[in-house]
Amino acid sequence: MTPLLIAQLGLTLFVFVMLLNSAAVMVYVERKVAALLQQRLGPYLVGPKGLLQPIADVIKLMFKEELRPRAADPFLFALAPMISATAAFAAFAVVPFGADTTFFGLLDEPLRLQVADVNVAILVIFAIASMSVYGIVLAGWSSNSKYSLLGGLRSSAQMISYELSYGLALASVLVVANSLSLTDIVNRQAGTWFGFVPRWLVFLQPLGFLIYMTAGVAETNRAPFDFPEAEQELVAGYHTEYSSMSFAMFFLAEYINMVTVSAVATDLFLGGWHGPFLPLSLGWIWFLLKVGAILFFYVWMRWTLPRYRYDQLMSFGWKVLLPLSVVNLLVTAAGVLYFGG
Amino acid sequence: MTLFYLFGAIAVVASLLVIAQRNPMYSVLLLILSFGALSGLYVLLEAPFVAVIQIIVYAGAIMVLFLFVVMLLNEPKEDTEEARLRLVVAPGAAQMGAILAVALIGELGWALTRTGGQSGAFPAGAVTSVAAIGRLLFNDYSFPFEVTSILILVAMVGAVVLARRESRRSDGA
Numbered sequence: 208m209t210p211l212l213i214a215q216l217g218l219t220l221f222v223f224v225m226l227l228n229s230a231a232v233m234v235y236v237e238r239k240v241a242a243l244l245q246q247r248l249g250p251y252l253v254g255p256k257g258l259l260q261p262i263a264d265v266i267k268l269m270f271k272e273e274l275r276p277r278a279a280d281p282f283l284f285a286l287a288p289m290i291s292a293t294a295a296f297a298a299f300a301v302v303p304f305g306a307d308t309t310f311f312g313l314l315d316e317p318l319r320l321q322v323a324d325v326n327v328a329i330l331v332i333f334a335i336a337s338m339s340v341y342g343i344v345l346a347g348w349s350s351n352s353k354y355s356l357l358g359g360l361r362s363s364a365q366m367i368s369y370e371l372s373y374g375l376a377l378a379s380v381l382v383v384a385n386s387l388s389l390t391d392i393v394n395r396q397a398g399t400w401f402g403f404v405p406r407w408l409v410f411l412q413p414l415g416f417l418i419y420m421t422a423g424v425a426e427t428n429r430a431p432f433d434f435p436e437a438e439q440e441l442v443a444g445y446h447t448e449y450s451s452m453s454f455a456m457f458f459l460a461e462y463i464n465m466v467t468v469s470a471v472a473t474d475l476f477l478g479g480w481h482g483p484f485l486p487l488s489l490g491w492i493w494f495l496l497k498v499g500a501i502l503f504f505y506v507w508m509r510w511t512l513p514r515y516r517y518d519q520l521m522s523f524g525w526k527v528l529l530p531l532s533v534v535n536l537l538v539t540a541a542g543v544l545y546f547g548g
Numbered sequence: 549m550t551l552f553y554l555f556g557a558i559a560v561v562a563s564l565l566v567i568a569q570r571n572p573m574y575s576v577l578l579l580i581l582s583f584g585a586l587s588g589l590y591v592l593l594e595a596p597f598v599a600v601i602q603i604i605v606y607a608g609a610i611m612v613l614f615l616f617v618v619m620l621l622n623e624p625k626e627d628t629e630e631a632r633l634r635l636v637v638a639p640g641a642a643q644m645g646a647i648l649a650v651a652l653i654g655e656l657g658w659a660l661t662r663t664g665g666q667s668g669a670f671p672a673g674a675v676t677s678v679a680a681i682g683r684l685l686f687n688d689y690s691f692p693f694e695v696t697s698i699l700i701l702v703a704m705v706g707a708v709v710l711a712r713r714e715s716r717r718s719d720g721a
Contacts (some may be wrong), residue, residue, distance in 0.1 A: 283573065327678070337608025341580070344612070347621050348573070360616070387678060400594040430671060 291342030
């Protein structure tokens with residue numbers, strides 16, 4: 208057991224625990240920011256300023272009764288939330304969140320702050336995103352209820368429709384950055400132009416960033432694209448028959464997908480862990496700040512914008528976002544060819 | 549090597565269970581599992597790009613469509629007693645299937661023992677990196693590439709036409 212191996216295992220555990228914590232923090236942040244935007248207080252009873260509210264929520268969810276409809280397929284009913292949660296965690300495995308670090312000299316060689324250093328990292332994220340559709344489809348079908356089935360079908364149709372624009376936005380980044388590895392793309396964004404404008408890819412690919420964020424929001428079933436979830440208010444959604452920890456796993460998966468989309472957007476477009484005033488070994492602080500900013504935008508969008516209706520959502524995805532992302536890819540490719548890459 | 553046996557075992561067992569399952573949903577899920585194992589084998593063969601593309605395209609897109617079809621057709625589970633009796637008694641299909649299965653096993657046996665149980669080494673300059681695959685695809689294999697894309701376009705147009713005609717017929721009727 209070399210120190211490096213121990214450090215790797217510790218890093219894996221750390222990422223896992225931090226993702227769980229981030230889901231809990233997001234629950235609190237969402238409710239507080241929603242309250243701020245709606246000019247009310249939000250949670251303030253449990254703990255100072257309501258900070259222990261997520262713990263109360265978790266305890267409540269754990270002690271609820273675990274229901275299963277009698278006509279539901281037992282194996283698939285139990286499997287679906289596991290698929291959702293596993294895919295959400297697995298996607299973060301290839302996201303780097305800091306520069307190589309030796310933990311202040313404890314290690315002999317630097318440890319990359321990334322659970323798995325794959326050189327096709329972008330494609331792995333895309334692959335796992337396409338696997339997470341199964342969790343929703345199986346949840347909708349195995350609940351054996353009309354509303355669940357329709358909600359699950361709609362939600363998965365939405366996800367696979369927006370996966371196309373998501374992939375094409377990623378492809379335009381690939382064309383500019385010339386590499387599939389996330390670490391390479393982040394390191395390409397070090398330094399500045401003219402001394403003060405950081406070399407972020409968002410300045411070279413503004414439309415790509417917008418397309419990526421829009422498709423990412425639709426992929427995670429959030430903000431203006433959460434009709435399949437809001438069906439719960441109107442009718443019911445794919446997780447209507449779930450309770451207690453299965454329900455918690457679905458919502459955990461949703462928040463962690465949000466965090467992953469934000470983290471990948473930070474790595475691809477906003478320069479990852481590079482930033483002024485801090486040494487590279489503390490770059491993860493910049494990473495956290497940038498991811499936090501994007502997550503704040505997520506929550507802000509949810510409580511500001513009205514919801515798209517399902518047909519508006521699908522027609523937007525296919526008739527507007529997809530052609531736009533194709534045009535973006537063409538223009539990017541032409542630009543790279545013209546300017547010599 | 550143990551990883552190879554693990555992935556291989558998963559692929560074989562999952563594929564066998566696909567045809568042995570009564571519930572068609574489980575069959576589709578087991579097929580997805582066997583594709584996952586195949587993807588692992590690709591990684592072991594040092595082709596990470598092909599492995600990920602296998603997951604994205606096959607397990608992530610094509611199998612989702614399979615799943616939709618199986619879900620919406622809503623076939624009931626096969627009743628084993630009836631199904632077994634039917635296979636033995638009904639002529640034609642079962643015998644044909646048995647002949648084809650024997651032919652398949654014979655061919656597999658011949659193909660596997662032909663080279664004496666040794667797998668040949670990969671040719672020098674095997675294409676694994678994404679850039680190399682892209683270069684090959686657009687230079688040497690550009691004609692099959694374009695034909696495949698036209699094929700997919702035809703399939704898409706056909707699907708849209710079929711779907712629309714059915715709805716119009718139900719409106720007019």
